[in-house]
Amino acid sequence: MNMTQTLSSDVDAAGAASVAQTGARRLDSWEEPPTTLWRQLRSPLFLLTKAPWIALLHLVILSVVPGVAVAITSTIVGILFLPLLAIGYAVFERWRLTQLGYSTRDNHVAMNRNNLWEWAKFRYQETATWREVGALLVAIILGSVAGLVLTFEIILFVLAIGTMIWLINGGTLTSWGIYSNGLESWQITQAEFARSNEKLLLALPDLHQGTWWIPLLAALVMLPIFAYINGILAAASGSLSHVILQPRPEEYEKQLARLSASRSTIVDSFESERRRIERDLHDGVQQELVNINLRLGLAEMEAKRLGQEGANATLIQEQVAGAREQLAHALETLRNTVRGIYPAVLETHGLGAALEELSRNTLTPVYVSYLVNERLAPEVERTAYYVASEGVANALKHSGAHEIKLEAYTARSMLVLTVEDNGTGGASLAGGSGLAGLTERVAALGGQLTVFSPAGGPTRLRMELPSL
Amino acid sequence: MNPMKIILAEDSALLREGLVMVLSHLGHEVIAQASTADELLAAVEENPRVEVIITDVRMPPHHSNDGLEAAATIRQKHPGMPILVLSQYIAAAYAREFFSAGASGLGYLLKDRVGNVEEFSRAVTMVAGGGTVIDPDVVTHLMTTAASTPGSRLECLSRRELEILELMAGGLSNKEIEQKLFVSSATVAKHIGNIFDKLGLAADEGNRRVRAVLAFLQEH
Numbered sequence: 001m002n003m004t005q006t007l008s009s010d011v012d013a014a015g016a017a018s019v020a021q022t023g024a025r026r027l028d029s030w031e032e033p034p035t036t037l038w039r040q041l042r043s044p045l046f047l048l049t050k051a052p053w054i055a056l057l058h059l060v061i062l063s064v065v066p067g068v069a070v071a072i073t074s075t076i077v078g079i080l081f082l083p084l085l086a087i088g089y090a091v092f093e094r095w096r097l098t099q100l101g102y103s104t105r106d107n108h109v110a111m112n113r114n115n116l117w118e119w120a121k122f123r124y125q126e127t128a129t130w131r132e133v134g135a136l137l138v139a140i141i142l143g144s145v146a147g148l149v150l151t152f153e154i155i156l157f158v159l160a161i162g163t164m165i166w167l168i169n170g171g172t173l174t175s176w177g178i179y180s181n182g183l184e185s186w187q188i189t190q191a192e193f194a195r196s197n198e199k200l201l202l203a204l205p206d207l208h209q210g211t212w213w214i215p216l217l218a219a220l221v222m223l224p225i226f227a228y229i230n231g232i233l234a235a236a237s238g239s240l241s242h243v244i245l246q247p248r249p250e251e252y253e254k255q256l257a258r259l260s261a262s263r264s265t266i267v268d269s270f271e272s273e274r275r276r277i278e279r280d281l282h283d284g285v286q287q288e289l290v291n292i293n294l295r296l297g298l299a300e301m302e303a304k305r306l307g308q309e310g311a312n313a314t315l316i317q318e319q320v321a322g323a324r325e326q327l328a329h330a331l332e333t334l335r336n337t338v339r340g341i342y343p344a345v346l347e348t349h350g351l352g353a354a355l356e357e358l359s360r361n362t363l364t365p366v367y368v369s370y371l372v373n374e375r376l377a378p379e380v381e382r383t384a385y386y387v388a389s390e391g392v393a394n395a396l397k398h399s400g401a402h403e404i405k406l407e408a409y410t411a412r413s414m415l416v417l418t419v420e421d422n423g424t425g426g427a428s429l430a431g432g433s434g435l436a437g438l439t440e441r442v443a444a445l446g447g448q449l450t451v452f453s454p455a456g457g458p459t460r461l462r463m464e465l466p467s468l
Numbered sequence: 469m470n471p472m473k474i475i476l477a478e479d480s481a482l483l484r485e486g487l488v489m490v491l492s493h494l495g496h497e498v499i500a501q502a503s504t505a506d507e508l509l510a511a512v513e514e515n516p517r518v519e520v521i522i523t524d525v526r527m528p529p530h531h532s533n534d535g536l537e538a539a540a541t542i543r544q545k546h547p548g549m550p551i552l553v554l555s556q557y558i559a560a561a562y563a564r565e566f567f568s569a570g571a572s573g574l575g576y577l578l579k580d581r582v583g584n585v586e587e588f589s590r591a592v593t594m595v596a597g598g599g600t601v602i603d604p605d606v607v608t609h610l611m612t613t614a615a616s617t618p619g620s621r622l623e624c625l626s627r628r629e630l631e632i633l634e635l636m637a638g639g640l641s642n643k644e645i646e647q648k649l650f651v652s653s654a655t656v657a658k659h660i661g662n663i664f665d666k667l668g669l670a671a672d673e674g675n676r677r678v679r680a681v682l683a684f685l686q687e688h
Contacts, residue, residue: 282526286556287480293583294486298493301585324583331580335557344526345559348533353561360560360605 036101037235041228052227055234058096062237063147065089066140082136083129084120089139090132093241100238107131107247109446127251135244142237149233153226160219167212177203270441271382278342281334289331296324340389351381355406358389364396364404371409376467383441383465384408384417387449390434391419391461399423399459414447415467418460425457435461472596475500475515477508477523477535478554483579487522490582494589496520503527505534512542512549520596524579525555525562536566543569550595554579563606575601607634624666632659 040051069089073079087108094104107128123129163171173190179198180186186201194200207214300320307313339357346354352370359366375381388406395404401423408417429435429451442449447465474491476498478484488498499518500511505527512518521542525535539551552575553566566576575595581603582588591601625633635645645656 279531282556283480287483290556290579290582291480291483291486293580294483294490297583297585297588298490301493327583328580339557343559344532344557345561349559349561349565353559356561357559 037231037238040101041231041235046231047224047227052231054099055227055230058100058234058237059146059150059230061096062139062143062234063150065136065143066147069136069140083124083133086132086136087123087129089136090245093132093135093139093245097238097242097245100234102238102242104242104245105247107245107252109252127248131244135241138240138244139237142233142240146233146237149229153222153229156222157219157226160215160222163207163215164212164219167207167209167215170209171207172209173207175203175206177201271379274342278338281338281341286331286334286338289327289334293324293327293331296320296327300324340393343385346381346385347378350375351384351408354381354385355388355408358385358392359406362392362396362404364401366392366404366406369405369407369409371407372415376410376415379445380415380465380467383438383445383447384415384463387435387438387442387461387463388417388419390438394427394435395419395421395423395459398427399425399457401458410467413467415463415465417463417465420458420460422458424455425453425459426455427451427453427459427461471495471497472519472592473497473499473515473517474592475502475508475511475518475521477502477505477511477521477527477538479503479524479527483524487582490585490588491522491592494585494592496592504529505538508535508538509541512546519550520592521549521551522592523551523553525553525557533562536562539566539574540569543574548573548598550598551575552577552592552595552601554582558603558606560606563602567600567602571600572598573600575599576606577601577603578605604634621667625663629659629663629666632656633663636660 037051037055040046040049043049046052069085072085073082094106097104108123108126163173167173175192176188176190178186178188178201179194180201181195181197182199187198188204191200205211205214300317303313303316303320307317343354343357345357352372355368355370359368376384388408392404392406395401399421401421403422405418405420407420408415410416429439429449435449435451439449442463442465445465447463449461449463451459451461453459474496476484476487476491478487478501481503484501484503488501491498500515502508502511502523506529508521508523508527512521521539523535523539525533527534535553535555539553542549542551550573554577555562556579558576558578563576567574573595575591577588577591581591594601622630622633631649632645635648640648642653642656642660645651646653649656
């Protein structure tokens, strides 16, 4: 008795729509207005929040960037690695931007890194990479500015505090102020050091042991000013980075098309190989087995007739029946194998029908929920099918699960397929699993395959594939 | 068993030969053989006396579901023409489509079943007589699906009734169902009556047996 149960493809449209919307919301979230540093700067309570400290921290980090970047790329060879450095920097920068309240998203076409050379070659041709190089160059400039500003701030602050300590210890500074020669130059100095052509522009109060609080007051006034300067600088660098690194969906799609084209060879050879094997099995061994089955059937009938005529044919009948049973099993096994290799129904009736077939003939129930209303591109359907087939096969073989859930839906022009079991977990994409090969194929089509399978279970396999 | 005139379409010469052998053994006459869907269509036009058509699904020119498409074409031109389709591989989606435009005189079996000559012979006879034969493999699957789909008419059937409906769909007669389930003929008759009632099939609407079997097919 087959225990398989399936939700058919024509589930109510409302269900499909609600799932699609959930997916869309999730993918949309990066566009929501963030609480950026700018907004915090406008708040009257800015100085009391942790925002000034975050801004300071970011400027400190930013000021380190020029040194590191220049050190790495200063050699002739190093400059070739600038794009790779930029990619790494962008990962960091996106993290920094999220800390500043921006939502960010990677605009690179997803690929796996099995073949580093292929990966690098594609990345060097990607616009997103060169935008990141731009962001890095901007960061080098802004980082230098940040370094200067911070240095200036530190000097002023240390000077004020130092003066205070000096005054407390008996130092004095009298008759000083800002002197100017009436032209563009001016200096802060004491009367005795002023040049003859300079006039006192602004007299500064005498400093001695009794007025030690004046430099302290100056230091305390400096702090909020610095906080705003830092805040504005950090926010400006954040906005600039954000504008440069912001994902361009249209660009992404173009890159994706190019990647698909350049990798179509992989998919094609994979496909034609499977097609060839399936055809060989169908035209060859399957037909022969069916024919043997047929001949055995005739022999069985003949033996029966002999038995009816009074001959002792029981043994022959038993043997032939046994052979037919074994043959039926062989045909069944072969059919399941062929179904996994290249199911005919996938071509003619689409992914939903093929997934339904996949759920048949399994002792462990496989619940299919297929919420896609239209046919998808053939390579998308095939890839999704292979992932589902491999995922279900793994769950059946290794997980010891009592039930398997197979779900597919589209959201925001992505096909999402998940295979979930309640087994013991511990699955991975690495090594000899059939899924490892599929990762490459999914990546070639611009999608990604992830496995979440902690020891003890459950296992959740998730594939996202652009459904265009 | 009454001998019948059969047109056979199958692209594998080996298997075609084997099938001709079995059919002749059963006393039937294969009046034409075809190895492609187009040849089959031509053979049907040339042999108006044909009583049953037996065809493979995957044949030239497309090596896809050519046989099923040819069957649909033939039924459009010759409504009610008995056709038994044999396939290496049966998908529920194919079955639904195949039986969607009326099911009497249609059969859909896995090629494996041919090995059981008696069963095969019964299927040919049933289809020729306007009956419906669906491979047990597909039936089981469709039954479990339909029975567990909310809103399905089959939901109201008991386990036993479903079991009997399944056997009916496999082409078994009341008597064979009795033997298989070790129950009396009265019990089988009572269950079948219940199935008809629950599915709302009135006695005066022709072949209730076939329509009961197809009730779930049409629901998808």
